[in-house]
Amino acid sequence: MEAKEYNICVQEWADALFRFACKCTGQASDAHDVVQGSFEVLWQKRKDVSVEKAKAFLFQVAYRQSIDNYRKKAKVVYAEGPENSSSPTNPDLKKVLERALARLDEQSRALVLLKDYEGYSYDEIAEITNLSESQVKVYLHRARKTLKEYLVSVEKII
Amino acid sequence: MVTAENYEEYMILSADGELSAEEERELMAFLELNPALKAEMDTYASLKLVPDEELVYTDKQSLLKPETNKQIFIPRLYRSYGIAAGILLLIGSSYIIFEKSQRNPIETNNVATLPVKDTNQQNTKIVITDSQKTQPITPAPQPTNIQVAIKSTTLASTHKNNPKELIKPLRQAPVQVVPKQANENLVARVERSALTSLPMMDAQQIANTHTLKTDILNFMTTESEPIVAALSADEKRRTFIDKLPLTEVKKEGLAKVSGSVINTYNQIHSLKKEIESTNVTLAVRNRKLIISF
Numbered sequence: 001m002e003a004k005e006y007n008i009c010v011q012e013w014a015d016a017l018f019r020f021a022c023k024c025t026g027q028a029s030d031a032h033d034v035v036q037g038s039f040e041v042l043w044q045k046r047k048d049v050s051v052e053k054a055k056a057f058l059f060q061v062a063y064r065q066s067i068d069n070y071r072k073k074a075k076v077v078y079a080e081g082p083e084n085s086s087s088p089t090n091p092d093l094k095k096v097l098e099r100a101l102a103r104l105d106e107q108s109r110a111l112v113l114l115k116d117y118e119g120y121s122y123d124e125i126a127e128i129t130n131l132s133e134s135q136v137k138v139y140l141h142r143a144r145k146t147l148k149e150y151l152v153s154v155e156k157i158i
Numbered sequence: 159m160v161t162a163e164n165y166e167e168y169m170i171l172s173a174d175g176e177l178s179a180e181e182e183r184e185l186m187a188f189l190e191l192n193p194a195l196k197a198e199m200d201t202y203a204s205l206k207l208v209p210d211e212e213l214v215y216t217d218k219q220s221l222l223k224p225e226t227n228k229q230i231f232i233p234r235l236y237r238s239y240g241i242a243a244g245i246l247l248l249i250g251s252s253y254i255i256f257e258k259s260q261r262n263p264i265e266t267n268n269v270a271t272l273p274v275k276d277t278n279q280q281n282t283k284i285v286i287t288d289s290q291k292t293q294p295i296t297p298a299p300q301p302t303n304i305q306v307a308i309k310s311t312t313l314a315s316t317h318k319n320n321p322k323e324l325i326k327p328l329r330q331a332p333v334q335v336v337p338k339q340a341n342e343n344l345v346a347r348v349e350r351s352a353l354t355s356l357p358m359m360d361a362q363q364i365a366n367t368h369t370l371k372t373d374i375l376n377f378m379t380t381e382s383e384p385i386v387a388a389l390s391a392d393e394k395r396r397t398f399i400d401k402l403p404l405t406e407v408k409k410e411g412l413a414k415v416s417g418s419v420i421n422t423y424n425q426i427h428s429l430k431k432e433i434e435s436t437n438v439t440l441a442v443r444n445r446k447l448i449i450s451f
Binding site: 002003004006007010011014015016017018019022032035036039043093094097101112113115116117121122137140141144145147148151152 | 166167170171173174175176201202204205206207208209210213214215217218220221222223224225226
């Protein structure tokens with residue numbers, strides 16, 4: 001990968017990586033550092049990373065840095081999205097899901113984000129997170145049940 | 159197979175798009191049989207998180223790298239010139255090295271020049287030059303028994319009839335010392351088939367100059383009998399060579415040559431002594447030579 005391809009990757013994947021890092025770390029400032037660090041690693045390893053693998057490589061680095069950030073801080077105070085963020089379809093459901101996502105552990109949250117935000121399959125998520133496919137399946141199963149229980153409980157309150 | 163125990167797992171996998179077509183049909187068949195579970199299936203399907211497109215990374219410029227893709231352009235013509243120059247340089251250096259290897263190591267750089275003067279003149283000066291330096295050597299007072307003859311017979315005969323023809327610079331001057339007669343003094347013959355940087359002189363002078371009285375070998379001897387003693391005086395010879403304006407390598411070479419000359423002379427001298435003491439018959443192949451004194 002040359003500088004030209006690298007710059008294309010910046011334009012193509014920086015926003016998605018930032019959103020993923022924001023949801024993983026819970027803080028925009030941490031997400032900013034994760035994005036910068038991820039692209040820095042990509043630049044250093046650009047000779048070994050093809051353009052086709054660049055996105056997965058970036059999310060792999062961002063996932064590890066987010067996990068490291070979580071372990072350093074022991075407990076992440078998850079901040080919900082910006083005040084002006086809203087879903088054009090169902091803003092209430094989106095806010096509930098954001099709060100439900102905050103209740104997940106760091107790893108399950110990252111898996112849900114990789115699945116829903118980026119549309120990765122289980123085996124691709126396993127490759128990015130360095131987990132087995134069955135582990136990914138189990139973690140996502142638990143995460144989905146947690147999200148569903150939270151959503152049902154909120155609906156009951158409403 | 160979808161059952162009441164595992165239908166939830168099938169619903170989650172279906173929401174994530176991880177079921178095969180066959181498994182999807184099994185799940186749909188199960189829900190047809192259990193319509194109360196369809197609401198739960200819709201709940202799992204609604205858990206899909208949607209990325210917030212308004213959340214963007216605003217500092218992309220800090221991540222971008224300069225796309226410098228400069229290449230050094232060398233015209234083909236210059237490349238050809240460079241290759242040709244390299245070949246010429248290689249050939250030239252090889253020729254110079256070959257030439258140097260063919261030369262006499264004594265005369266590689268330093269050339270002894272003998273400015274030839276009138277042969278009858280007693281005090282002939284020998285000037286040995288090395289590069290820009292010139293060092294005249296004043297002859298000793300008793301060198302008269304030593305004669306140095308330039309045996310450029312070819313040149314002499316060639317130019318005898320044409321005195322005004324100038325002699326070209328010559329090269330390679332092996333020195334040969336031979337005794338002229340038993341009771342005569344040592345005659346040193348200097349063959350100069352080719353001597354570089356030899357000063358210009360006309361052929362008539364060379365024709366008249368068969369012997370030059372000089373003390374070039376004064377370091378070796380002064381009289382007939384003390385020759386052996388003088389020749390064996392290695393230190394004296396070495397001192398004389400050290401005074402020459404030559405490099406150490408050339409001095410070593412000159413010392414070896416002079417040493418071999420002295421050894422040869424000693425052998426001849428001892429043979430002469432033996433011959434003088436008794437009549438000797440020498441047999442060379444099938445011819446006999448009887449010498450008597």
